[in-house]
Amino acid sequence: MTEMNMIQSLNSALDNLLESDPNVLIFGEDVGYFGGVFRVTDGLQEKHGAKRVFDTPLAEGGIAAIAFGMGLNGLRPVMEIQFADYIFPAYDQIVNEMAKLRHRSGGEFSTPVTIRTPAGGGIKGGHHHSQSPESQFTHTPGIKVVYCSNPYSAKGLLISAIECNDPVVFFEPKRCYRGPFYGDPHNVPTWKGHEYSDVPEEHYTIPLGEANLTMEGDKCTVIAWGAMVHVAEQGIKDSGISCDLIDLQSLVPWDRDAVVNSVKKTGRCVIVHEAPKTSGFGAEMSASVQERCFYHLESPIERVTGWDTPFPHSTEWDYLPSPQRIAEAIKRTQED
Amino acid sequence: MTEMNMIQSLNSALDNLLESDPNVLIFGEDVGYFGGVFRVTDGLQEKHGAKRVFDTPLAEGGIAAIAFGMGLNGLRPVMEIQFADYIFPAYDQIVNEMAKLRHRSGGEFSTPVTIRTPAGGGIKGGHHHSQSPESQFTHTPGIKVVYCSNPYSAKGLLISAIECNDPVVFFEPKRCYRGPFYGDPHNVPTWKGHEYSDVPEEHYTIPLGEANLTMEGDKCTVIAWGAMVHVAEQGIKDSGISCDLIDLQSLVPWDRDAVVNSVKKTGRCVIVHEAPKTSGFGAEMSASVQERCFYHLESPIERVTGWDTPFPHSTEWDYLPSPQRIAEAIKRTQED
Amino acid sequence: MTGDEPGCDLDGFTVPDAPSRPGEEAHFEPWTYTPGDLSQPDPKTCTSEDTTDHAEGLIRVLDDEGVASGAWNPNLSVDELHLGLEQMCRLRIFDDRMMKMQRTGKLSFYMRSLGEEAIAISQTMALQDHDWLFPTYRQPGCQFVRGRSMVSMINHCIGNVEDNVKGRQMPVHYTYKDGYYISVSSPVGTQFSQAVGVAMASAYKGEDQATITWIGDGASAEGDYHYAVNFASVFKPPVILCVVNNQWAISTHKNFASGGENFATRALPYGIPSLRVDGNDFLALYSVTQWARERASAGMGATHIEILTYRTGAHSSSDDASRYRPADEHDYWPGGDPIDRLKNHLILNGDWSEEQHSELEQRLDEEVVAAYKEAVTHGDLANGPWPPASTIFTEVYEEVPWHIQEQREELGK
């Protein structure tokens, strides 16, 4: 075990796979010589060579297209989209092409592309360096959607994603690269000493589709993913109410048993995400929980989310769900 | 009043606005000389000239981009995406650009683009001529989303969309262009004699944000949009249960009062859409209804939707929600 | 290069038009390109600049009389020519039959290669058997060359229980992995950029395997065209990028696909050698493809090819071309018909006769009818049996996840 932050653990995952599988190729804007604007691929080109880890033209659609082709022809491409906000020029290649290839070809072809992308707010990135577009991928059958939250989950999930034979969109909460974020911009810890910063140097996996129950309690189920897992943890503490905290990790497919069993136990549910509320993945979670746990619910399922507005710059702390809003929602669920 | 099918009423809406507003321009693939592959712009180039109604290069992203620019510079562009499945190359221009322009510019700029696009299944279109991607637009603040269902609503809503100063994505259920579709492919009526095929030749509007209560009842609220409104009507009839049927029409913003008041009255709710279930707009409706009507709900909110798979060709009738599946869902809501 | 007609008036931008519309007389500028006039650069050393003439001109081997000449004459054996002719005829007769079946509802939809048969047949013949094919819906003929059974192709088109893609895609959206033929996808252009990644993977694995891909004049306006050319120019993989300029994109004339007259020259600034070839000239197509393939083998990277041709038929079974162009426009195409031209060449050389040709057509017609009859025994779109409804739920992912399993159970079929 080594203490790693999330950048280091992601780097370690990539390094392990470059080492063990000659078919793994890593590419994207600035990921080669420089090692990525967030340094996730730092040192990998030098160690594994420019044919394994390289820069590309600045065209997300083209990057996705070549990844599609490589995956179809026997490789295991890992492409980076520099910010999740810039994934949209590649949206067609992802939702119309990658997602449907296996099905449309009657299973003759498939393409195991992994799309890594830093997502979410909290870095004063304004409209276009802060979005968290996970729900825009969860609606498309054929792709898996993963959102890691800490160094340990980042590495274990990324290895699973790359080894998965389906295309996976893999979101990394950039706000948490160097430390967990508890919702207070004035108090920013690093990963040092955090239980999830103990990361094996070697290969290990966290199965896609499994959630992580990070806190246990009996009065309310809080479901979150990405950076919001930590903010939710703080919100739960602030509320003083005993809660299950489920780090969902995999959004498609999501962990039915973990979620349903918890809500049946607690009878209450709060869902937290930083993307806008309308048609965020919280809507799916809420609808599904309601369908499966209706007769166990003691109070309305709450959603604490980003607002239905573009992501602002100066006022981002008023945009992102705060521990306070989460604590209030948890308290509201206890009222009846 | 004239009897019109949906193609004719859409054509009439465009014709009215070309006539009254010189800033309205209509363009897209095959919409000019030929009048559109579905004939919606038939005759408009001949009548209004090639500078008002014209063909473009085959590039949805470019079409959206020039629409953006025209709208910003004082025109009122109406662009067509030939099939909703082909809107994704334009996704970046829509969700990152059009949607955010007003906000990001502090209100100095805005662009009143209308994006018309035929959507949905039932024409043996397989994977890529059948998708109904409305939910992928509802998550993005700054764009309005409309889904018409009949000749009368098509014209009234389209005029509102074009006159709206915000960008609007306007879905047309291609299955219903020439007749309502009640879920039986072997019995395909035309619009002849249908109450909503009486359409004024002149300009009229249906406000964006207002739903249409098309059937009234007291045991269950059925919410649908597009082609599914008619299938739901059949499903309600088949169930023999007295239902409100809400044709949602506007998805963003949706009609809170119509929905909430109805569910509070009936205590039950079934949502029907043809897009895949996970993160479909039904998830948002279900979550919202649950949040607002929790204490009035007598049974779980049901979703009857397309499956979480790509849209098939030979077996599309097993994919699309059927009256039978809807009737069963309505009956289930009555059980407790 | 032209396309610089005086621009717009200030009372409006320019909106182009087609050269002729229904009711007008069809017209094409006569070609000034002489068959045999262009040299053949050495594929192993050729730079993009060396192909300037080839991109601006037109590579032709067969003249209007059927005489073959010049450096680009591939000098094929009579057997090879017979085979090419047969495959082109097979494709045309197959298409005719499918169109008839479409009208009876056995297929939901169909698209012919009419007038463009030489492309799929000749180019695939010029490649190696394990080279990857990334076609549009207009090159299904590749599959004949690669040995796919006609019955299997029809099974797909009629979406029956034997369709190898299990009734999931529209007709003509073939998948044929054994023939290295990618699953055709409806969104146009997407396969063009994907092909570059396929070729990069082949090169990465050290295999002598090329990838060929096609895109329409219309679809070349998509971003994918630019991605493909540009990524190919940067990474130099063994890919052959073909633009099929058949003058039309449904009802939209190629004047809307670009303000330039020429698609071939577009690749030169990217440093990619580019050729422009008469798409109805079987021999010229064969040899430009072989040349590009040699560049691939030699590690010289991508080749770009504009294939100049004419879409003789309507866009698809849903289209009526006479609504937007003169119904007889194809008669005026300077490139003639690809089958007639190869046939005339063979007859001129004494290697073929009208009688042999009629016999061939009759044999192929019987072959197609037999295949058709066999295919419908497995069902058709109108009457079934179709692939079972359960196939909706499989192969979305490698394994069926719980939520899809639940839905499958909900459908209960």
Added chain:
Amino acid sequence: MTGDEPGCDLDGFTVPDAPSRPGEEAHFEPWTYTPGDLSQPDPKTCTSEDTTDHAEGLIRVLDDEGVASGAWNPNLSVDELHLGLEQMCRLRIFDDRMMKMQRTGKLSFYMRSLGEEAIAISQTMALQDHDWLFPTYRQPGCQFVRGRSMVSMINHCIGNVEDNVKGRQMPVHYTYKDGYYISVSSPVGTQFSQAVGVAMASAYKGEDQATITWIGDGASAEGDYHYAVNFASVFKPPVILCVVNNQWAISTHKNFASGGENFATRALPYGIPSLRVDGNDFLALYSVTQWARERASAGMGATHIEILTYRTGAHSSSDDASRYRPADEHDYWPGGDPIDRLKNHLILNGDWSEEQHSELEQRLDEEVVAAYKEAVTHGDLANGPWPPASTIFTEVYEEVPWHIQEQREELGK
């Protein structure tokens, strides 16, 4: 054109590299382009073919000594030259101050125009006041030419209560409608294709108004580049499409932006006249822009321009360029520095002196400091006051819909 180096080995595709990396000596091929050597075609009749030499060569007016010559010399008055020099200096000094403020946390982020000041300043000066500007984040200097107050610009950058975009966007993402300066958007490339629609609208309305837009060498790989060039080639609106080839896209060298060496020639096959210009030569930039503007007025449609320059600074305040290129690479750039070059020209002509220049710099520094001091009285990013939280909810739509109103009430600010 080059870029046709022998291709890949079959054991792998080619991955390019930058010409020099940290620890290596910086190096550029010396330029062979002689200032003044290229003719100026008549903008009112010029075809794309007529610009072949201008796209393959490099339009330069100023030589290394500061002598101006040739057909492209715009023969500006001394006042105009003084103004141009002043604006370039203003931009550079402004940038320096903002970088300093960024390090103190008053701004979250900053991007300089260092080494590229001539582009925004000279090109905007060459246009009409009501021409539309569709810049990237690297042309904020346009706003000085259009008269925007510096205080207003700083208010935006520090996201204070007076920021005209209400703290919604990152610094440098200016909006200035009065100056026809579009709101800068972070996704690169998108504005390039939008500009074509803006120009179509101007032409449609019959206004003599041109639109200019810029895109980086890096971003020219996006689909939007292709859309812009192609739609402009088809509809021929009054748009000026500029590719700023400054050698780098963050850490990615332009060898990854294209396998070709030249961006200008890309537009020729589309039938669009294209020029390549020395981007550090104020005079050459001025006159190519004026020439393109004349084409626009004459209804001749689009002009494409490659601007050859060098990004002297790091990509942004978040970047450290010495990690991926020699720290002194900019000293080797054959085009020198745009301010020095114009200054030397003026001094050579006896129209300027080192003393005047120092005075100018001092005056501008005072101006910037004064503006800065005034701006921070309205707050800054570190300390506020910021725009009120309620501005999150307004102007998402023209009117606030009920669901956003509810959320605003939920936030309760």
